[in-house]
Amino acid sequence: MAEKLQALKQQVCCSIDEAKDKLHGLGDAIWHHPELAYEERHAHDTLVRFFTQEKGWTVEPHYKLETAFRATWGPVGGADGESVVNVGFLCEYDALPSIGHACGHNLIAECGAAAALGLKAALESEEAWPVLIKVTVLGTPAEEDGGGKVDLLQEGSFQDLDVVFMAHPTQKNATYLPAMAIHSVLVKYHGRAAHASAYPWEGVNALDAAVMAYSNISVLRQQFRPDWRIHGVIKHGGVKPNIIPDYTELEYYMRTASHRDLPNITAKAEACFHAAAMATGCEVELLFGKNDFYEVLRNRTLEDLYEENGKALGMKFAIDGFSGSTDFGNVSHAVPGIHPYFYIGSEALNHTAEYTAASGADKAQFYTLRTAKALAMTALDVIFSPDVLDKVKQEFREAKLREEKP
Numbered sequence: 001m002a003e004k005l006q007a008l009k010q011q012v013c014c015s016i017d018e019a020k021d022k023l024h025g026l027g028d029a030i031w032h033h034p035e036l037a038y039e040e041r042h043a044h045d046t047l048v049r050f051f052t053q054e055k056g057w058t059v060e061p062h063y064k065l066e067t068a069f070r071a072t073w074g075p076v077g078g079a080d081g082e083s084v085v086n087v088g089f090l091c092e093y094d095a096l097p098s099i100g101h102a103c104g105h106n107l108i109a110e111c112g113a114a115a116a117l118g119l120k121a122a123l124e125s126e127e128a129w130p131v132l133i134k135v136t137v138l139g140t141p142a143e144e145d146g147g148g149k150v151d152l153l154q155e156g157s158f159q160d161l162d163v164v165f166m167a168h169p170t171q172k173n174a175t176y177l178p179a180m181a182i183h184s185v186l187v188k189y190h191g192r193a194a195h196a197s198a199y200p201w202e203g204v205n206a207l208d209a210a211v212m213a214y215s216n217i218s219v220l221r222q223q224f225r226p227d228w229r230i231h232g233v234i235k236h237g238g239v240k241p242n243i244i245p246d247y248t249e250l251e252y253y254m255r256t257a258s259h260r261d262l263p264n265i266t267a268k269a270e271a272c273f274h275a276a277a278m279a280t281g282c283e284v285e286l287l288f289g290k291n292d293f294y295e296v297l298r299n300r301t302l303e304d305l306y307e308e309n310g311k312a313l314g315m316k317f318a319i320d321g322f323s324g325s326t327d328f329g330n331v332s333h334a335v336p337g338i339h340p341y342f343y344i345g346s347e348a349l350n351h352t353a354e355y356t357a358a359s360g361a362d363k364a365q366f367y368t369l370r371t372a373k374a375l376a377m378t379a380l381d382v383i384f385s386p387d388v389l390d391k392v393k394q395e396f397r398e399a400k401l402r403e404e405k406p
């Protein structure tokens with residue numbers, strides 16, 4: 001049995017290696033054409049074309065969202081009437097404003113596609129399987145802004161998945177990093193314009209409100225727990241020194257280790273925004289982001305299997321580190337899954353121009369496809385032994401119960 005599983009894992013690796021040029025082409029096409037959240041039309045079309053050209057996939061473009069897609073293969077194996085084990089791989093492909101693929105989502109898309117291709121090839125190489133198996137690739141837009149996975153969850157797109165995999169590029173390999181829950185807010189101050197020298201007393205200064213809000217938050221931060229974060233930018237600050245600004249805009253992200261704390265951090269931040277409005281006489285408008293992201297719910301059974309497979313492929317794993325947030329967090333509360341991180345051959349930091357260069361470099365290919373192999377091998381572990389899937393699901397149920405306790 002163990003030898004058979006090993007041979008199938010070998011098949012995963014060979015198939016991904018054989019497809020490496022077209023997979024590189026896929027990631028490259030997305031990297032060369034960076035698109036913002038919900039606008040990823042080129043990436044969507046590129047991925048849809050890719051899976052349409054591959055044999056055996058049923059492809060649904062514009063799946064529930066304009067720039068989402070679904071590609072499914074199977075079910076295969078098993079006996080009639082048996083329930084299906086549906087393995088999901090996720091592809092992200094949105095970029096950041098001004099700096100392109102500075103978070104390497106082009107590589108996430110490539111990695112998800114590669115893992116799906118590798119797993120399918122291994123499944124095709126074997127005639128008999130103990131269970132019916134289906135492979136699903138979901139193209140999930142808007143991770144950097146909005147949360148396409150949360151939209152898709154609300155549409156029921158994850159309901160028939162048993163287990164779900166994706167991997168995110170960073171500076172090291174890690175089976176898990178503590179992604180934080182996040183809530184966002186756009187803050188608008190409305191004041192009144194006036195000539196800043198001739199009759200400033202006629203003005204109501206919206207820039208003063210923005211600056212006070214920024215300072216209030218900075219003071220508040222000192223009292224935060226170490227696992228809370230708040231950070232913002234001034235998006236509009238006025239137009240000319242001699243016009244008292246009548247409108248300013250800030251955007252803030254509030255993060256906590258658990259989504260249960262988001263209302264607490266939000267209440268504190270709201271007080272800061274309102275205080276600035278009151279002090280300056282401005283009107284304030286708070287527009288909250290449509291989707292909160294949850295922290296990632298861990299599944300150590302899957303993490304351990306992934307680590308074992310990664311190590312067999314030569315990966316070295318870090319055991320700690322920091323992270324931002326991800327809409328995969330919400331997925332992990334609905335379906336057991338993992339969101340490991342992978343090294344791409346560069347020490348550059350995410351969300352910098354240097355990382356954009358690194359995620360488009362040829363060097364990143366080896367690491368991306370190695371990660372895809374480890375994901376597909378982990379999927380094989382789950383499929384090959386029903387006990388493993390039971391353990392994964394049991395751990396998920398227990399984690400949910402713990403998490404739901406008051």
Ligand SMILES: NCCC[C@H](NC(=O)CCN)C(=O)O
Binds near residue numbers: 103
């Ligand atoms: N508005 C959501 C921001 C998500 C963003 N995610 C990442 O940077 C990590 C994955 N791309 C964040 O700021 O954490």
